[in-house]
Structure formats: C-alpha cells, structure tokens
Amino acid sequence: MKKRRVGILFGGKSGEHEVSLSSAMCVFEALDKSKFDVVMIGIDRNGRWVRPRLEWLLEHKDNPREMKLESLGSTLSFLPDQAQSPLVEAANRGESVGPLDVIFPILHGTNGEDGTVQGLLELAGVPYVGAGVLGSSVCMDKEMAKRVLRDAGLDVVPFQSVRRVDFEEEPKKILDSAAAQFGYPYFVKPANAGSSVGVHKVKSAPQARALFEDAFQYDTKVIVEKAVDARELEVSVLGNHRPEASIVGEIVPRHEFYTYEAKYLDPDGADLKIPAEDLSHEMQKQIREMAVKAFRVLECWGFARVDMFLDRRTGELFVNELNTIPGFTPISMYPKLWGATGIPYAQLLERLIELAIERGDERRKLKLSFEAPKK
Numbered sequence: 001m002k003k004r005r006v007g008i009l010f011g012g013k014s015g016e017h018e019v020s021l022s023s024a025m026c027v028f029e030a031l032d033k034s035k036f037d038v039v040m041i042g043i044d045r046n047g048r049w050v051r052p053r054l055e056w057l058l059e060h061k062d063n064p065r066e067m068k069l070e071s072l073g074s075t076l077s078f079l080p081d082q083a084q085s086p087l088v089e090a091a092n093r094g095e096s097v098g099p100l101d102v103i104f105p106i107l108h109g110t111n112g113e114d115g116t117v118q119g120l121l122e123l124a125g126v127p128y129v130g131a132g133v134l135g136s137s138v139c140m141d142k143e144m145a146k147r148v149l150r151d152a153g154l155d156v157v158p159f160q161s162v163r164r165v166d167f168e169e170e171p172k173k174i175l176d177s178a179a180a181q182f183g184y185p186y187f188v189k190p191a192n193a194g195s196s197v198g199v200h201k202v203k204s205a206p207q208a209r210a211l212f213e214d215a216f217q218y219d220t221k222v223i224v225e226k227a228v229d230a231r232e233l234e235v236s237v238l239g240n241h242r243p244e245a246s247i248v249g250e251i252v253p254r255h256e257f258y259t260y261e262a263k264y265l266d267p268d269g270a271d272l273k274i275p276a277e278d279l280s281h282e283m284q285k286q287i288r289e290m291a292v293k294a295f296r297v298l299e300c301w302g303f304a305r306v307d308m309f310l311d312r313r314t315g316e317l318f319v320n321e322l323n324t325i326p327g328f329t330p331i332s333m334y335p336k337l338w339g340a341t342g343i344p345y346a347q348l349l350e351r352l353i354e355l356a357i358e359r360g361d362e363r364r365k366l367k368l369s370f371e372a373p374k375k
C-alpha cells in the first residue's frame with residue numbers, strides 16, 4: 001500500500017501547549033514509519049506555524065518545557081485552497097511542505113480544539129483527524145453543548161449562563177438568583193475554557209463575587225451549575241457514522257474536585273481507574289450508549305472523550321462535557337481506555353487516520369453547486 005503522508009499539528013496558542021507537545025511526540029514515535037511519512041508542524045505560543053527540526057524535538061521529548069518551538073525552524077505560511085499542499089516555508093521563498101494526505105491536529109483548548117484550526121484545514125482541503133468546525137466549536141462552548149445535549153434528551157446538570165455585561169450591571173441580582181436557584185455549593189466556570197482554568201466551587205455568599213470575577217477573566221460568558229456529589233466517569237468514543245464506545249473509566253481526584261493542580265501540577269492529583277469499579281453491567285451499558293449518543297448529536301467525528309457525572313446519592317447520570325481532541329500520551333485516559341478495550345495505541349492512531357480519510361472522501365464527493373435537471 002502507498003505510504004500516507006501525515007502532518008502532525010501540535011503546540012498551539014493555548015494553556016495546554018505543553019500537554020500538546022508531549023502527546024504529539026508520543027504520536028510521532030508510535031506511528032509505523034513503514035506505513036507513514038510523518039511531517040511535524042509546530043504552532044508556537046504566538047500562533048506562528050513553524051517546521052521544527054526533528055532531531056531537536058526528539059532530543060527534548062522528555063522535557064517538553066525545553067522544547068521551545070519559536071526558535072527552531074522556518075516559518076510556514078498557509079495558502080488556502082491549495083488542495084493537499086497548503087503549507088509553504090515562508091523564509092525559503094515559498095518552498096512547499098508538499099502534499100499531505102491527512103493532518104492530525106493534537107492541539108488542546110482554544111485555537112485548536114475549538115473549530116478555528118479545523119476551519120483553516122477545511123479551506124485547505126486537507127482531511128484531518130477529529131470533529132469538524134461545528135462539533136469542535138459547539139463542544140468547546142459549555143452552554144451550547146449542554147443545550148444540544150438537553151434537546152436530544154440527554155441529562156445535563158441544571159445550569160444557567162451569565163454574560164459579563166449583565167453581571168457588571170447587576171452583580172447582586174445575579175448572585176442572589178444563582179444561590180436561590182442552585183443553593184450552596186454551586187459551580188461557576190468560563191463557558192469556553194478547559195483544564196479547569198477559572199472553574200470554582202462557590203460555597204458561600206461572601207466569596208461568590210470574587211469567584212465569578214475570576215471566571216470572567218477567561219471568557220465573557222460563564223455558566224453557573226448545581227454542584228453534584230458525583231463520580232467522574234469517562235468513555236472514549238471512536239468512529240464516524242457508527243461510533244463505538246470503550247469500556248468506562250473513572251477519575252478519582254485527590255483534591256476537592258478535578259482542579260488544574262490535580263490535572264497537571266500534582267503528580268498524585270488523581271487516580272485513573274480503568275475500568276471504573278462497582279458499576280452494574282446495566283449501568284455500564286447505559287453509560288456507553290449515552291456516550292455514543294452524545295458524540296453523534298454533537299457532530300463529532302473520529303474521536304472524542306465523553307466525560308460524565310454519576311450522582312452518588314441519586315444514581316442519576318449526566319453528560320458533563322466532550323473533549324474533541326483528548327490528551328493523547330500513552331498514559332492519557334483516551335488511549336488507555338481503548339488499550340483496555342482491545343485497541344493498542346499504534347493501531348488506534350491508524351484507525352483515526354483512516355477515519356479522517358474516509359470522512360474527507362465523503363465530504364469531497366458532496367455537490368457544492370446545484371445543477372438543475374435537464375428538461
């Protein structure tokens with residue numbers, strides 16, 4: 001079979017820059033080089049696209065903080081509509097990166113997982129792994145995602161969205177109404193963020209205002225949500241039109257909730273349980289079905305990790321959020337769940353590449369203009 005040329009797009013102007021570097025290098029190393037030619041395409045913290053030297057990346061792969069993308073390669077320019085060859089090295093007077101069969105974006109959070117990069121790749125006409133513009137941006141916005149899930153009959157934790165302009169005008173009214181609607185504690189979180197940045201558990205009236213103000217630093221809209229005493233369950237979903245769910249995993253944070261510190265700073269911040277224990281067969285089935293349904297209604301493609309809450313008291317199940325580019329190091333939940341379900345890491349990557357190409361072919365065949373039938 002012909003070798004596929006795969007571009008790995010990584011780094012990014014986002015709070016999760018380093019996580020992306022680690023995931024990207026793991027993906028690079030795991031791809032079978034007899035089947036794939038791999039082109040690394042870095043995005044530095046300023047949003048510049050660069051073509052980093054591979055030796056340099058490999059040398060620093062165990063310490064991504066050292067892997068400063070800024071200084072290590074020629075800048076790439078992007079030319080829309082260059083079918084398959086959209087990237088040129090700007091400094092080298094337009095030398096092309098060459099045709100790419102598929103791009104694997106391993107970018108988390110804003111400017112990567114939110115539909116912006118997906119839009120660029122659509123314009124370029126290159127197939128890419130993961131959700132498209134719509135699914136990516138809807139999943140990024142916690143209010144929009146919850147509205148869609150709710151409309152499809154999937155349970156979400158009761159929530160309200162609040163815009164910063166309204167909060168600034170009448171803070172007391174909004175704080176009183178949040179307390180009246182949800183009682184203490186409740187959660188406030190930026191509508192578009194991730195990694196638990198700006199997420200707070202509001203336990204009493206005196207602290208509420210400052211916590212809202214902090215959440216509003218990250219977005220002009222926040223969501224306020226009832227706090228659930230919940231087990232945090234996660235499922236990996238894989239596929240296009242007929243997606244499948246992995247077995248169920250569980251995150252057990254050792255902090256008050258699954259905070260930024262628990263995710264990234266404290267090496268013992270959380271336990272990953274694969275599989276989640278003490279779930280009846282029936283409950284596992286329900287969770288997996290719910291994950292697949294959420295994936296489909298939110299227009300996901302290829303992969304997504306579906307995060308859910310299981311209320312310890314009532315046994316109710318809620319969809320919390322979908323991550324359309326989940327962490328992808330070998331110790332990340334998404335690939336580990338598939339590993340435990342029977343798809344090893346390297347095979348999973350190949351499947352994702354195939355799915356992206358299938359989806360690209362399907363899209364390419366769609367008619368873009370209407371031709372009236374000849375009379």
Ligand SMILES: Nc1ncnc2c1ncn2[C@@H]1O[C@H](COP(=O)(O)OP(=O)(O)O)[C@@H](O)[C@H]1O
Pocket residue numbers: 157187189193194195196197199225226227228229230232253257258259307320321
């Ligand atoms: N309504 C809630 N009830 C209980 N815990 C919550 C609630 N909302 C968020 N959390 C806690 O905060 C963490 C981060 O919130 P989440 O909505 O997943 O945002 P992010 O996109 O930043 O991961 C969750 O993993 C969970 O530990």
Ligand SMILES: [Mg+2]
Pocket residue numbers: 195196307321
């Ligand atoms: Mg989360």
